Amino acid sequence: MKKKLPKPTEAELALLSVLWQRGPSTVREVHDALPDSATGYTTTLKILQKMFDKGLVARDESQRSHVYSAAIAAEQTQRQLLRDFVRRVFAGSPARLVMQALSDEAASAEDLAAIRELLDDLETKGHKDSQK
Structure with a gap:
């Protein structure tokens, strides 16, 4: 049986979108790439840490500034979210x-x-x- 992927929140999707576009990035790079971010740097860091714990991102700790990368491809996440949406909103049709x-x-x-x-x-x- 396939392991169910964690479902990202809206805030996590915003960070994943940055990582999918930019590729591996530091917290500062992710934070700076967010459009009109109303959140602070520490909030971005905390969300990325939670995403790491959930398995949504990978983290390279070999350098002083940790580098985060998406652990799941954009297409895979889109398929998962769309399947869930179709099931809940359109009776699976x-x-x-x-x-x-x-x-x-x-x-x-x-x-x-x-x-x-x-x-x-x-x-x-x-x-x-x-x-x-």
């Missing part, structure tokens, strides 16, 4: 999510083409799987 999203926001031609390509790929894969 990805179709309901997509229909709601597309009915509320105008999709660009590029977005629609990418969605069609994904659907075609899923349909082809599903068709092959059902023939096995």
Whole structure:
């Protein structure tokens, strides 16, 4: 059975976003990269320490300033959060999510083409799987 990944809080997601964009960074670098941070440096440090304890980040302690890096890829975290969101808000139905999203926001031609390509790929894969 797959180990369940820790679910990051909003504040933790903000720090993870910095680490995903910048790569390994010190607390100061993460703090300085936060957009309009209302939190202080020590709050950023404390959150990163908690994230380390939860397994959301790794920490390199070989230098005076510890360097933090995301322990989980952005895509993996996005999939986990999206699965949870679809389960809680859309009764587990990805179709309901997509229909709601597309009915509320105008999709660009590029977005629609990418969605069609994904659907075609899923349909082809599903068709092959059902023939096995």
